[in-house]
Amino acid sequence: xxxxxxxxxxxxxxxxxxxxxxxxxxxxxxxxxxxxxxxxxxxxxxxxxxxxxxxxxxxxxxxxxxxxxxxxxxxxxxxxxxxxxxxxxxxxxxxxxxxxxxxxxxxxxxxxxxxxxxxxxxxxxxxxxxxxxxxxxxxxxxxxxxxxxxxxxxxxxxxxxxxxxxxxxxxxxxxxxxxxxxxxxxxxxxxxxxxxxxxxxxxxxxxxxxxxxxxxxxxxxxxxxxxxxxxxxxxxxxxxxxxxxxxxxxxxxxxxxxxxxxxxxxxxxxxxxxxxxxxxxxxxxxxxxxxxxxxxxxxxxxxxxxxxxxxxxxxxxxxxxxxxxxxxxxxxxxxxxxxxxxxxxxxxxxx
Ligand SMILES: [Cu+2]
Numbered sequence: 001x002x003x004x005x006x007x008x009x010x011x012x013x014x015x016x017x018x019x020x021x022x023x024x025x026x027x028x029x030x031x032x033x034x035x036x037x038x039x040x041x042x043x044x045x046x047x048x049x050x051x052x053x054x055x056x057x058x059x060x061x062x063x064x065x066x067x068x069x070x071x072x073x074x075x076x077x078x079x080x081x082x083x084x085x086x087x088x089x090x091x092x093x094x095x096x097x098x099x100x101x102x103x104x105x106x107x108x109x110x111x112x113x114x115x116x117x118x119x120x121x122x123x124x125x126x127x128x129x130x131x132x133x134x135x136x137x138x139x140x141x142x143x144x145x146x147x148x149x150x151x152x153x154x155x156x157x158x159x160x161x162x163x164x165x166x167x168x169x170x171x172x173x174x175x176x177x178x179x180x181x182x183x184x185x186x187x188x189x190x191x192x193x194x195x196x197x198x199x200x201x202x203x204x205x206x207x208x209x210x211x212x213x214x215x216x217x218x219x220x221x222x223x224x225x226x227x228x229x230x231x232x233x234x235x236x237x238x239x240x241x242x243x244x245x246x247x248x249x250x251x252x253x254x255x256x257x258x259x260x261x262x263x264x265x266x267x268x269x270x271x272x273x274x275x276x277x278x279x280x281x282x283x284x285x286x287x288x289x290x291x292x293x294x295x296x297x298x299x300x301x302x303x304x305x306x307x308x309x310x311x312x313x314x315x316x317x318x319x320x321x322x323x324x325x326x327x328x329x330x331x332x333x334x335x336x337x338x339x340x341x342x343x344x345x346x347x348x349x350x351x
Pocket of ligand 1: 170239240241287288289290291295298
Protein backbone atom coordinates (compact mmCIF):
# COMPACT_ATOMS: atom_id res chain seq x y z
CA UNK A 1 0.00 0.00 0.00
CA UNK A 2 2.86 2.35 0.98
CA UNK A 3 4.59 1.53 -2.32
CA UNK A 4 1.42 2.43 -4.27
CA UNK A 5 1.15 5.79 -2.44
CA UNK A 6 4.84 6.56 -3.16
CA UNK A 7 4.23 5.69 -6.85
CA UNK A 8 1.23 8.06 -6.93
CA UNK A 9 3.29 10.85 -5.30
CA UNK A 10 6.13 10.44 -7.81
CA UNK A 11 3.60 10.42 -10.65
CA UNK A 12 1.99 13.56 -9.24
CA UNK A 13 5.39 15.29 -9.05
CA UNK A 14 6.06 14.33 -12.69
CA UNK A 15 2.64 15.62 -13.75
CA UNK A 16 3.29 18.89 -11.90
CA UNK A 17 6.74 19.31 -13.44
CA UNK A 18 5.27 18.54 -16.88
CA UNK A 19 2.46 21.05 -16.38
CA UNK A 20 4.86 23.77 -15.16
CA UNK A 21 7.08 23.17 -18.16
CA UNK A 22 4.16 23.28 -20.54
CA UNK A 23 2.71 26.48 -19.11
CA UNK A 24 6.08 28.28 -19.14
CA UNK A 25 6.50 27.18 -22.76
CA UNK A 26 3.07 28.61 -23.60
CA UNK A 27 3.94 31.80 -21.72
CA UNK A 28 7.13 32.23 -23.73
CA UNK A 29 5.24 31.67 -26.98
CA UNK A 30 2.74 34.36 -25.97
CA UNK A 31 5.53 36.72 -24.95
CA UNK A 32 7.26 36.05 -28.28
CA UNK A 33 4.10 36.81 -30.37
CA UNK A 34 3.63 40.08 -28.55
CA UNK A 35 7.22 40.92 -29.37
CA UNK A 36 6.78 40.05 -33.03
CA UNK A 37 3.55 42.09 -33.14
CA UNK A 38 5.23 45.13 -31.63
CA UNK A 39 8.16 44.87 -34.01
CA UNK A 40 5.87 44.53 -37.06
CA UNK A 41 3.82 47.50 -35.88
CA UNK A 42 6.93 49.62 -35.60
CA UNK A 43 8.10 48.60 -39.09
CA UNK A 44 4.70 49.35 -40.65
CA UNK A 45 4.42 52.68 -38.82
CA UNK A 46 7.86 53.72 -40.08
CA UNK A 47 6.97 52.55 -43.61
CA UNK A 48 3.95 54.87 -43.52
CA UNK A 49 6.26 57.85 -43.00
CA UNK A 50 8.67 56.62 -45.70
CA UNK A 51 5.73 56.11 -48.10
CA UNK A 52 4.51 59.67 -47.48
CA UNK A 53 7.95 61.22 -48.02
CA UNK A 54 8.56 59.15 -51.19
CA UNK A 55 5.05 59.98 -52.41
CA UNK A 56 5.58 63.73 -52.03
CA UNK A 57 9.00 63.42 -53.68
CA UNK A 58 7.38 61.44 -56.54
CA UNK A 59 4.74 64.14 -57.07
CA UNK A 60 7.48 66.79 -57.15
CA UNK A 61 9.57 64.79 -59.63
CA UNK A 62 6.53 64.08 -61.85
CA UNK A 63 5.78 67.78 -61.90
CA UNK A 64 9.35 68.58 -62.93
CA UNK A 65 9.38 65.84 -65.56
CA UNK A 66 6.12 66.84 -67.24
CA UNK A 67 6.73 70.59 -67.11
CA UNK A 68 7.63 70.56 -70.78
CA UNK A 69 4.22 69.16 -71.67
CA UNK A 70 2.37 72.10 -70.12
CA UNK A 71 0.46 74.40 -72.46
CA UNK A 72 2.07 77.77 -73.25
CA UNK A 73 0.58 80.98 -71.82
CA UNK A 74 -3.15 81.49 -72.37
CA UNK A 75 -3.78 83.45 -75.57
CA UNK A 76 -6.88 85.35 -74.45
CA UNK A 77 -8.05 87.24 -71.36
CA UNK A 78 -10.59 84.57 -70.43
CA UNK A 79 -7.85 81.96 -70.68
CA UNK A 80 -5.63 83.98 -68.33
CA UNK A 81 -8.47 84.16 -65.80
CA UNK A 82 -9.09 80.46 -66.20
CA UNK A 83 -5.40 79.76 -65.54
CA UNK A 84 -5.35 81.93 -62.42
CA UNK A 85 -8.53 80.21 -61.20
CA UNK A 86 -6.82 76.87 -61.79
CA UNK A 87 -3.73 77.98 -59.85
CA UNK A 88 -5.81 79.30 -56.93
CA UNK A 89 -7.78 76.04 -56.78
CA UNK A 90 -4.57 74.04 -57.00
CA UNK A 91 -2.98 76.11 -54.22
CA UNK A 92 -5.98 75.76 -51.88
CA UNK A 93 -6.48 72.04 -52.49
CA UNK A 94 -2.69 71.51 -52.47
CA UNK A 95 -2.29 73.03 -49.00
CA UNK A 96 -5.24 71.00 -47.68
CA UNK A 97 -3.91 67.84 -49.34
CA UNK A 98 -0.42 68.28 -47.91
CA UNK A 99 -1.65 69.13 -44.40
CA UNK A 100 -4.18 66.29 -44.14
CA UNK A 101 -1.86 63.66 -45.65
CA UNK A 102 1.07 64.72 -43.45
CA UNK A 103 -1.12 64.43 -40.32
CA UNK A 104 -2.62 61.14 -41.50
CA UNK A 105 0.75 59.44 -42.04
CA UNK A 106 2.38 61.07 -39.01
CA UNK A 107 -0.44 59.89 -36.72
CA UNK A 108 -0.10 56.35 -38.08
CA UNK A 109 3.50 56.50 -36.87
CA UNK A 110 3.04 58.44 -33.65
CA UNK A 111 0.07 56.48 -32.34
CA UNK A 112 1.28 53.01 -33.23
CA UNK A 113 0.59 50.24 -30.69
CA UNK A 114 2.70 50.69 -27.58
CA UNK A 115 2.98 48.91 -24.26
CA UNK A 116 3.19 52.28 -22.54
CA UNK A 117 -0.23 53.34 -23.79
CA UNK A 118 -3.07 51.22 -22.48
CA UNK A 119 -6.08 53.49 -22.98
CA UNK A 120 -7.18 56.11 -25.49
CA UNK A 121 -8.71 59.51 -24.96
CA UNK A 122 -12.33 59.60 -26.02
CA UNK A 123 -14.79 62.41 -26.52
CA UNK A 124 -18.15 62.16 -28.26
CA UNK A 125 -18.00 65.49 -30.13
CA UNK A 126 -16.81 69.07 -30.00
CA UNK A 127 -19.10 71.83 -31.22
CA UNK A 128 -16.31 74.36 -31.79
CA UNK A 129 -14.32 71.81 -33.81
CA UNK A 130 -17.41 71.04 -35.93
CA UNK A 131 -18.01 74.75 -36.54
CA UNK A 132 -14.37 75.29 -37.59
CA UNK A 133 -14.16 72.36 -39.99
CA UNK A 134 -17.49 73.19 -41.57
CA UNK A 135 -17.06 76.96 -41.89
CA UNK A 136 -13.55 77.06 -43.34
CA UNK A 137 -14.21 74.62 -46.22
CA UNK A 138 -17.62 76.26 -46.85
CA UNK A 139 -16.02 79.70 -47.23
CA UNK A 140 -13.19 78.31 -49.37
CA UNK A 141 -15.61 76.43 -51.65
CA UNK A 142 -17.89 79.47 -51.97
CA UNK A 143 -14.96 81.65 -53.07
CA UNK A 144 -13.78 79.06 -55.61
CA UNK A 145 -17.29 78.61 -57.02
CA UNK A 146 -17.78 82.39 -57.20
CA UNK A 147 -14.57 82.80 -59.22
CA UNK A 148 -15.66 79.94 -61.49
CA UNK A 149 -19.13 81.44 -62.01
CA UNK A 150 -17.69 84.84 -62.85
CA UNK A 151 -15.52 83.24 -65.54
CA UNK A 152 -18.39 81.11 -66.82
CA UNK A 153 -20.64 84.17 -67.15
CA UNK A 154 -17.89 85.88 -69.08
CA UNK A 155 -17.50 82.96 -71.52
CA UNK A 156 -21.25 82.65 -72.09
CA UNK A 157 -22.04 86.40 -72.10
CA UNK A 158 -23.21 87.98 -75.36
CA UNK A 159 -20.26 88.96 -77.54
CA UNK A 160 -19.42 92.69 -77.83
CA UNK A 161 -21.12 94.51 -80.71
CA UNK A 162 -17.87 94.88 -82.66
CA UNK A 163 -17.12 91.14 -82.51
CA UNK A 164 -16.40 89.38 -85.78
CA UNK A 165 -18.67 86.40 -86.32
CA UNK A 166 -17.22 83.14 -87.57
CA UNK A 167 -19.13 79.93 -87.88
CA UNK A 168 -17.53 76.58 -87.21
CA UNK A 169 -19.35 73.36 -88.00
CA UNK A 170 -18.12 69.91 -87.10
CA UNK A 171 -18.67 66.90 -89.32
CA UNK A 172 -17.23 63.41 -89.38
CA UNK A 173 -14.30 64.09 -89.60
CA UNK A 174 -13.25 67.67 -90.05
CA UNK A 175 -14.21 71.27 -89.31
CA UNK A 176 -15.90 73.61 -91.74
CA UNK A 177 -15.29 77.30 -91.10
CA UNK A 178 -17.58 79.95 -92.58
CA UNK A 179 -17.01 83.72 -92.74
CA UNK A 180 -19.83 86.15 -93.46
CA UNK A 181 -18.04 87.89 -96.34
CA UNK A 182 -18.37 91.58 -97.25
CA UNK A 183 -21.95 92.02 -96.01
CA UNK A 184 -20.84 90.85 -92.56
CA UNK A 185 -23.90 88.64 -92.37
CA UNK A 186 -24.02 84.85 -92.44
CA UNK A 187 -26.71 83.52 -94.74
CA UNK A 188 -29.36 80.99 -93.77
CA UNK A 189 -28.48 77.34 -94.07
CA UNK A 190 -30.67 74.30 -94.17
CA UNK A 191 -29.49 70.77 -93.46
CA UNK A 192 -31.72 69.43 -96.25
CA UNK A 193 -29.61 71.30 -98.79
CA UNK A 194 -26.33 69.75 -97.63
CA UNK A 195 -24.44 67.86 -100.29
CA UNK A 196 -20.76 67.11 -100.23
CA UNK A 197 -20.26 67.89 -103.91
CA UNK A 198 -21.07 71.61 -103.84
CA UNK A 199 -22.89 72.63 -100.68
CA UNK A 200 -21.08 71.25 -97.62
CA UNK A 201 -22.98 73.46 -95.18
CA UNK A 202 -26.37 73.45 -96.90
CA UNK A 203 -26.36 77.17 -97.73
CA UNK A 204 -29.77 78.31 -98.85
CA UNK A 205 -29.02 80.10 -102.13
CA UNK A 206 -32.29 81.99 -102.00
CA UNK A 207 -30.81 84.00 -99.13
CA UNK A 208 -28.66 86.81 -100.60
CA UNK A 209 -26.47 86.86 -97.49
CA UNK A 210 -25.02 83.54 -98.62
CA UNK A 211 -23.69 84.98 -101.88
CA UNK A 212 -20.46 86.27 -100.39
CA UNK A 213 -19.99 83.72 -97.60
CA UNK A 214 -16.61 82.08 -97.52
CA UNK A 215 -16.10 78.49 -96.40
CA UNK A 216 -12.80 76.90 -95.51
CA UNK A 217 -12.92 73.13 -95.50
CA UNK A 218 -9.27 72.83 -94.49
CA UNK A 219 -10.16 73.48 -90.86
CA UNK A 220 -8.08 76.66 -90.82
CA UNK A 221 -9.60 79.67 -89.08
CA UNK A 222 -8.19 83.17 -89.30
CA UNK A 223 -8.77 85.60 -86.44
CA UNK A 224 -7.63 89.14 -85.74
CA UNK A 225 -5.54 89.83 -82.66
CA UNK A 226 -7.26 91.93 -79.96
CA UNK A 227 -10.53 91.80 -81.85
CA UNK A 228 -13.41 90.00 -80.12
CA UNK A 229 -14.72 87.00 -81.99
CA UNK A 230 -18.01 85.22 -81.64
CA UNK A 231 -17.95 81.61 -82.76
CA UNK A 232 -21.25 80.17 -83.94
CA UNK A 233 -20.87 76.47 -83.37
CA UNK A 234 -22.82 73.73 -85.08
CA UNK A 235 -22.59 70.14 -86.19
CA UNK A 236 -23.66 68.32 -89.32
CA UNK A 237 -23.97 64.86 -87.84
CA UNK A 238 -23.05 63.80 -84.32
CA UNK A 239 -21.93 65.74 -81.24
CA UNK A 240 -18.46 67.21 -81.64
CA UNK A 241 -16.75 69.75 -79.44
CA UNK A 242 -14.73 72.80 -80.37
CA UNK A 243 -11.72 72.49 -78.07
CA UNK A 244 -9.34 75.44 -78.04
CA UNK A 245 -6.59 74.42 -75.60
CA UNK A 246 -4.45 77.56 -76.10
CA UNK A 247 -7.45 79.74 -75.26
CA UNK A 248 -8.55 77.36 -72.46
CA UNK A 249 -12.00 77.14 -74.01
CA UNK A 250 -14.27 74.43 -75.28
CA UNK A 251 -17.88 74.21 -76.36
CA UNK A 252 -20.00 71.34 -77.62
CA UNK A 253 -21.08 71.29 -81.27
CA UNK A 254 -24.53 69.76 -81.17
CA UNK A 255 -26.60 68.91 -84.27
CA UNK A 256 -29.74 71.04 -84.36
CA UNK A 257 -28.54 73.50 -81.74
CA UNK A 258 -26.39 76.54 -82.34
CA UNK A 259 -24.00 77.13 -79.44
CA UNK A 260 -21.69 80.12 -79.18
CA UNK A 261 -18.35 81.00 -77.67
CA UNK A 262 -16.84 84.45 -77.54
CA UNK A 263 -13.31 85.50 -76.71
CA UNK A 264 -10.61 87.95 -77.73
CA UNK A 265 -7.29 86.51 -78.92
CA UNK A 266 -4.44 88.57 -77.46
CA UNK A 267 -1.34 86.93 -78.95
CA UNK A 268 -0.68 86.46 -82.67
CA UNK A 269 0.54 83.15 -84.02
CA UNK A 270 3.86 84.83 -84.92
CA UNK A 271 4.32 86.13 -81.36
CA UNK A 272 3.46 82.71 -79.98
CA UNK A 273 6.17 81.14 -82.16
CA UNK A 274 8.71 83.42 -80.43
CA UNK A 275 7.21 82.88 -76.97
CA UNK A 276 7.30 79.11 -77.27
CA UNK A 277 10.55 78.98 -79.24
CA UNK A 278 8.73 76.71 -81.65
CA UNK A 279 8.81 77.91 -85.28
CA UNK A 280 6.04 75.41 -86.16
CA UNK A 281 3.63 76.58 -83.47
CA UNK A 282 -0.03 76.72 -84.45
CA UNK A 283 -3.15 77.30 -82.40
CA UNK A 284 -5.09 74.11 -82.40
CA UNK A 285 -8.75 73.25 -82.73
CA UNK A 286 -9.23 69.79 -81.26
CA UNK A 287 -12.46 67.85 -81.23
CA UNK A 288 -13.02 67.31 -77.52
CA UNK A 289 -15.85 64.85 -77.95
CA UNK A 290 -15.28 61.27 -79.04
CA UNK A 291 -17.29 61.37 -82.25
CA UNK A 292 -16.42 58.25 -84.23
CA UNK A 293 -13.57 56.28 -85.76
CA UNK A 294 -11.89 59.36 -87.28
CA UNK A 295 -12.18 61.49 -84.13
CA UNK A 296 -8.41 61.70 -83.79
CA UNK A 297 -8.09 63.36 -87.19
CA UNK A 298 -10.41 66.29 -86.42
CA UNK A 299 -7.60 68.75 -85.96
CA UNK A 300 -8.12 72.30 -87.09
CA UNK A 301 -5.85 75.30 -86.77
CA UNK A 302 -6.28 78.97 -85.94
CA UNK A 303 -4.09 81.70 -87.33
CA UNK A 304 -4.19 84.82 -85.17
CA UNK A 305 -2.85 87.78 -87.12
CA UNK A 306 -2.98 91.56 -87.41
CA UNK A 307 -5.96 93.28 -89.07
CA UNK A 308 -3.81 94.03 -92.18
CA UNK A 309 -2.68 90.42 -92.52
CA UNK A 310 -6.25 89.25 -92.05
CA UNK A 311 -7.59 91.68 -94.64
CA UNK A 312 -4.91 90.60 -97.11
CA UNK A 313 -5.78 86.94 -96.55
CA UNK A 314 -9.52 87.58 -96.73
CA UNK A 315 -9.16 89.48 -100.01
CA UNK A 316 -7.71 86.32 -101.59
CA UNK A 317 -10.54 84.03 -100.49
CA UNK A 318 -13.08 83.10 -103.16
CA UNK A 319 -16.70 83.03 -102.08
CA UNK A 320 -18.14 79.55 -101.67
CA UNK A 321 -20.70 80.36 -104.34
CA UNK A 322 -18.18 81.38 -106.97
CA UNK A 323 -16.08 78.35 -106.16
CA UNK A 324 -18.85 75.79 -106.45
CA UNK A 325 -21.23 77.29 -109.01
CA UNK A 326 -24.33 75.54 -107.76
CA UNK A 327 -26.91 74.85 -110.43
CA UNK A 328 -29.74 75.74 -108.08
CA UNK A 329 -31.30 79.18 -107.67
CA UNK A 330 -28.76 81.96 -107.89
CA UNK A 331 -28.61 84.30 -104.91
CA UNK A 332 -30.37 87.58 -105.60
CA UNK A 333 -27.65 89.99 -106.69
CA UNK A 334 -27.46 93.50 -105.33
CA UNK A 335 -29.51 92.65 -102.29
CA UNK A 336 -26.62 92.27 -99.91
CA UNK A 337 -27.07 95.66 -98.27
CA UNK A 338 -30.23 94.49 -96.56
CA UNK A 339 -29.36 94.02 -92.90
CA UNK A 340 -31.19 91.44 -90.91
CA UNK A 341 -31.04 91.46 -87.12
CA UNK A 342 -28.19 89.13 -86.07
CA UNK A 343 -30.51 87.34 -83.66
CA UNK A 344 -32.99 86.65 -86.44
CA UNK A 345 -30.22 85.25 -88.63
CA UNK A 346 -29.10 82.96 -85.89
CA UNK A 347 -32.61 81.81 -85.26
CA UNK A 348 -33.12 81.12 -88.93
CA UNK A 349 -30.07 78.90 -89.07
CA UNK A 350 -31.14 75.32 -89.32
CA UNK A 351 -28.27 73.08 -88.44
CU1 LIG B 1 -15.52 65.30 -83.60
